[in-house]
Amino acid sequence: MNPKRKQRLIIVSFLVIGVSATVGLIMTALSNNVNHFYNPTEVVQGAAPIDKSIRVGGMVVDGSVNRDGKSLAVAFTVTDYNNNVNVKYTGILPDLFREGQGIVATGKLDAQGVFQAEEVLAKHDEKYMPPQVQRALDKAQDAAPAQTY
């Protein structure tokens, strides 16, 4: 092999190795840090993994918000109108968190089926409905056509 070809070969192999390493790194980082979204029905049916960071969304059930008298712990229930999931959270809830409002929570499901939230999101607009929640509600509606509303 002449030196020029050899140099070219070295450059190309460096490029190939570099690109594959970068792509591999990005993909690994991505797959480890993606949160999947589940609606309450999927959680109740056991489709959601336990003790893994996921997102759960739905409407906050009226009258379900229960704040601890002394600490910042709060418990509430989210629903897609077919199934309910109990959520526990410690901390300050967002300004627009309200009963009857759509929310998305990030956290982990424990073995008892209670969602231990680390973050609760409610968007800064009263009319706003997180699209995941909207779709989850639509899906639930399709799944239970017999129900009357």
Add this chain to the structure above:
Amino acid sequence: MIAELGHFALILSFCFAILLAFVPITGAWIGDRLWMRLSRPLAGAQFLMAIVAFAALTASFLRDDFSVRYVAGHSNSLLPWYYKFSAVWGGHEGSLLLWALILTGWTAAVAKFSKQLPLEMVARVLGVMGMISIGFMLFILMTSNPFLRYLPNSPQDGADLNPLLQDFGLIVHPPMLYMGYVGFSVAFAFAVAALMGGRLDAAWARWSRPWTTVAWAFLTLGIALGSWWAYYELGWGGWWFWDPVENASFMPWLAGTALIHSLAATEKRGVFKSWTVLLAIFAFSLSLLGTFLVRSGILTSVHAFAADPERGRFVLMMLGVVIGGSLLLYALRAPVVKSRIGFSETSREVFLLVNNIILVVAMLTVLIGTLAPLVAEWMDKEISVGAPYFNLMFSLLVPLLVIVMGVGMYSHWKDTKAAQLLGPVPMFLVISAVTSVVIPWMYGEIHLMAVIGVFIAVWLFAATLRDAWLKSASSQGRMRGWLRTSRSYKGMVLGHLGLAVTIVGATMVSQYTVERDVRLAPGQSVELSGFTFRFDEETQRRGPNFIGDRATVSILDSDGDVLHVLHPEKRRYQVSGNIMTEAGIDPGLFRDLYVSLGESLEDESWTMRVQYKPFVRWLWLGGVFMAWGGFLAVADRRYRIKLKRKLSTAEAMDSSDAQAQPRGDADALGGRQA
């Protein structure tokens, strides 16, 4: 009537854009100088009409003309006048009009400050910008007209501006950001014009360089302002969320940063021409992608206005035309001849190439993370990409970038002796290593990320300052020597120091923020990082368009003396019914104390979040330095001297400037050679 006038002016501006897009370029093609010369007046007329249109919309806001649908949706008679003014760009339609105004403004600026350019080039550049204008104005006129009216049943009052946007930060953040986004259209137009003319040389790089730098500086300011705004206005002290819209502005910034560095190599050494052109296309395409992501509503975020599939389709189409068209042109015209300019493995060219590769990988990281949820949605999965992904990737890429920067700063064009590159490295290593242990140790715990962050920041400080020290050597003393360095060199130093400052801020605030959610009744207090936060009382307060609960929180030092009294608020905006958290902040160069109100509980107590945020100001301070550096570099004498020389050679000769000329000509990066 005013709204109709605005609408009419916008249509006229659109007509001028059409003329601008076709007449001068055709002129350049057939060699008709008259047609080419039309480009400047057309650019001016287009800008003038855009001003009239924008002024008309502003007037409709200030006069509370709620029969205009857009005004009714984004303003209210109770709004203070300055928010009525900024409400012009508080919604989708108006912010697009601002886009168009800034685009035509940049076009007019190119027309005005391009006297030294060949006429053909001017005609092509302005023509390409006219084409972009056509796209945007068509978008506004067809899908997002801000001048439409509610008739005959117009509302008595408006629906009010989103309270988050009723803030000083929002008066300035979007215009700055758009100046940056749209500014990249100039770099893009220069690149496309060069491809059209088949003249891809160092002169092209020199012409487009100042424009790119200015756009980049504005974008830097815009992003820093946005981050600052999120910090104090969203109420919870976060400064970067890896939200799709933030990413949308960060991607063009990363591509633009790569671009200003590769332009330096292209201008000084004539290398990487095709790559530079490609980056210019990328930077602007990413700006458009950002617009698409935000405006189409396909990705949800605080910034997303009402989703409208038609708008999404239009921007997607435009994106396709711009990216597809420019890449096609690139494929056809990019120089196929391999450049014969040689350089060794340790040359400045190679270091700039490495800088570019890292920045582009960083940009792709953000792009993939931002688009992944979209791709997953097509596969009927719902995912979100969390901050840990971005944080992980950047905590790998940024140190790599900065370490290379510190060494590369000492490289020369063509070739550098290894000893010269590696000579100062042991010194930097020692300084950085010591500081990176001492500072985290002062803050209690030594976190690995804090060590890395401080290490690279100090590395960058040391390398930049040593370089500045060496360059300012002069027989008349350091101070004179420093003043003698070119402005573009000073700009580079400032920009690099700015990055170091931002890294310090990001590291310290991420690693050593102390945050506690507490429940306090009046009279109770909580201790945090040596400060006592005492909740004194809560009062009611009425603003012009809101009612608020206002808490009084005193901050006491360890001796019990009151240092500051903060007033965090919870506001309820009457018209929209929105609730807002206004944080109470005690700012400082080395730490902020931050109190925000959560909810009021039955027994008069409140939930509160109290935070101690070290070095948080450095984040934005660094951004200001970077932007300042950019503006300084553009003010460099060599950009003006060329103009002056051409205008009146005689005058320039006997002016006092003539003496300093050789130094003035030395570029930031080439300064060492001069």
